[in-house]
Amino acid sequence: MSSSRPWHAAYDDGVPTELDLEAVCLPEALARTASRYGARPAVTFLNGTLTYAQLDRAASSFAGALVSMGVQQGDRVAIQLPNLPQAVIAFYGALRAGAVCVMTNPLYTLREVEHQWADADCKVAITSDFTWMGLLRENRARLRPERYIIASIPEYLRFPLNLLAPLKLKRQDPPRWAKVPAEKGVSRFKRLVDSHAPLTARPVLDFDGLALLQYTGGTTGLSKGAMLSHRNLSGNVQQIVAWFTRAEPGSEVLLTALPLFHVFGLTVCMNYGVWMGAQLVLQPNPRDYAALIKSIEKERVTLFPSVPALFNALNEYPGIESHDLSSIKACFSGSAPIARDVLERFERLTGATIVEGFGMSETSPVTHVNPLLGERRIGTVGVPVSSTDARVVDVEDRTTPVELGQEGELIVSGPQIMQGYWNRPEETAEALRDGWMHTGDLATMDESGYFKIVGRMKDMINCGGLKVFPDEVDGVLMAHEDILEAATIGVPDPRRGETVKSFVVRRPGSSLDEAGVEAWARANLAAYKIPRQVEFLDELPKSTVMKVLRRELRDREVARRAASGEDDASHAD
Incomplete structure (x- = not known):
């Protein structure tokens, strides 16, 4: 084991450090x-099955x-x-x-x-x-x-x-x-x-030939097509297969609520499921919680890839304790950090194990996962999967590795990394450097090789030279018993450059006010990280994979400040 890859020691028994990929498209x-498994159910949708x-x-x-x-x-x-x-x-x-x-x-x-x-x-x-x-x-x-x-x-x-x-x-x-x-x-x-x-x-089919143009979300400007080859897609499925050693070929039932047009659902639900001979239980609307619960009970779902907002929504579903979700044995959580309380409540509800991971459109998407059987470190995205390297580098030169525990940009390398952006050589050169994918995510790595995502580089809030990571603030706020969801952004401040604003969704019946939020934050965060502004919403804006859209909150803030005539509104984004 190389000392530069301490995460290999965390692998579950039977998980290889390197994969000899099958050239199978x-x-x-x-x-x-x-x-x-020709006679086994492949796709179930309502009362129809293929x-x-x-x-x-x-x-x-x-x-x-x-x-x-x-x-x-x-x-x-x-x-x-x-x-x-x-x-x-x-x-x-x-x-x-x-x-x-x-x-x-x-x-x-x-x-x-x-x-x-x-x-x-x-x-x-x-x-x-x-x-x-x-x-x-x-x-x-x-x-x-x-x-x-x-x-x-x-x-x-x-x-x-x-x-x-x-x-x-x-x-x-x-x-x-x-x-x-x-x-x-x-x-x-x-x-x-x-x-x-x-x-x-x-x-x-050429194993190294182009298979998919997976367009990014377009958070800045027009979306770009990540060029994913047959090797990228097949390789990432094989990495997932190798990681989840408990999954039984030809026996699993996989709830497919993540949209298949999103790379998370495409790979972790559909392609992994097909490779394993799992029954895919299709759900077109992940927000139809009653239908999800009914499918879990009726089809005896065993695997449930999902996102934190969906786990949280099922936790809060009225009368959820009366439903039998005990068939679920493993869940993969991605797209955003999951609060410890949300994870632990869902695990108590189902008896399942949730492992948090990390990925992006450009990486097919999975690069990191917590071990399913070994040491799971809640609050981290786990360790790099087989045949994957990762580093945390200085955000200025984007090359020099930082010290253990220090924040920097996460870069990754492996068979799942895209070929580039479709017809965008300049953006490709910016993202892919010497075989490394520059994710734009801020992360830390500990001595055991576990990685923690602390935020997006573009989301980091600069308060008078001090760095505030919105994910950390959101995690603290959501630990409050009266807070259902939270999302934090930076807004202009004439003295500090930027200050912290949090959007909060209260639990039904709660009378929590701004002072209560500030008091909770003050007890759990350094002074410069405390939200100076709090706005209560009925719900947070979310994408089709139920990822909170901070950019929409920023856009709303820009519009609000412009309408009210506040200074420097254009700096809010």
């Missing part, structure tokens, strides 16, 4: 799983349909769907046809869709009937794809739900079903799959 992994044999055949038929449309190797195919069986079929089918997938958020505005599909030069787009009729059809002339494939929620449901669902879905606000008229260049998803034979002359 994801469509080949699906075929292999289908040969082993076995692995059926999923594999549907993906091959969809690949054949794409090839018949003229899709050639390397062409970009957009998939803009919630968590439906069609999203799984389309992803594996497009890769099997040799295409490059472009996962698109179905909640995107026209501006965001137009940018992404034009930037990627998408030839075909798969979308839902309600998105097509509600946004895309009338703006088709502005969009890049030549062909559209329309999926509908009822398509993979069984009788009688397949007939009843449209009546209910079209009355929702907004509607989740729409009648699609026939027109040139527009096909219906299931009809297309059913009318095409499985692709037999499959293109040979």
Whole structure:
């Protein structure tokens, strides 16, 4: 064991320090799983289920349909769907046809869709009937794809739900079903799959070839397409498989509530699940907590990748103690730091173990995880996974390693690191340096190789030269019994440059006021870290993966200060 990689000593028994990656692309992994577990449920959505044999055949038929449309190797195919069986079929089918997938958020505005599909030069787009009729059809002339494939929620449901669902879905606000008229260049998803034979002359996939353009969230300017290869995606799945030694191939039931268009859900739910022969229980709306609980109980879910906000929401769900969630044995938490109280409450509720990890779009995404069986250090993201190196370097020169325990920028290296940003050589050169991915995250590493994320470099608050990390403040505030959620940002201050402002969501029935928040913070934080301003909200703005959107809070603060005429409002961002 190298002294520069002390984290190897923390690995669970049986987890290798280095992986000899199988050169198996994801469509080949699906075929292999289908040969082993063909009769096992692969995808469950409401009352419909596809076995692995059926999923594999549907993906091959969809690949054949794409090839018949003229899709050639390397062409970009957009998939803009919630968590439906069609999203799984389309992803594996497009890769099997040799295409490059472009996962698109179905909640995107026209501006965001137009940018992404034009930037990627998408030839075909798969979308839902309600998105097509509600946004895309009338703006088709502005969009890049030549062909559209329309999926509908009822398509993979069984009788009688397949007939009843449209009546209910079209009355929702907004509607989740729409009648699609026939027109040139527009096909219906299931009809297309059913009318095409499985692709037999499959293109040979290059393990180092491009498989996915995963667009970043676009927190600053327009989103960028992270270029992820077959090696990146398959390698990261193999790293996860090696890490979770307790998972049983062909036996697990995985709750798939994280959006598949986000890299966290794509890899940790779908691709890992398919590799392992797990049953994927699809949930299109992670905020439908009643549906999540019902699925856990009915399907006896064993694995639950999620985010802190969702764990917290289930903890707070009325009457949650009366539900049986004991089938869950392991949870992976990412996207944001999880408060100790939230973690411990969910573990008491279920009997499961939650391990916190770290990743990003550019790393496929997983780079760090806490050991599942060994020493788990709550409050850290754990240690680098197999075949992964990590360092904490000086934020100024971005090269020199800092002392143990000192904050710096986290950089990582491994087989899961992207090839670069699509058509953005300058941004690629900034992010990838000498084989290291510069994450933009501030972190510390202890003597055992456990890493702690203390914030984003762009989120760090500079109070008169003293550094304040919003995640630390939020963690302290959320430990208060009357605080459900908290999010902290920096706002302009004429004396200190910036000062600390926290947005707080109180628990129902709480009368906690600003003075109470300040008193709690004063007892648990250094004086310069105490929020000088507190604003109470009914809820915090969140992304589709329920990650708190600090940028939206900053935007609101800028607008508020501009409207009130406060000085230096432009500095709030």
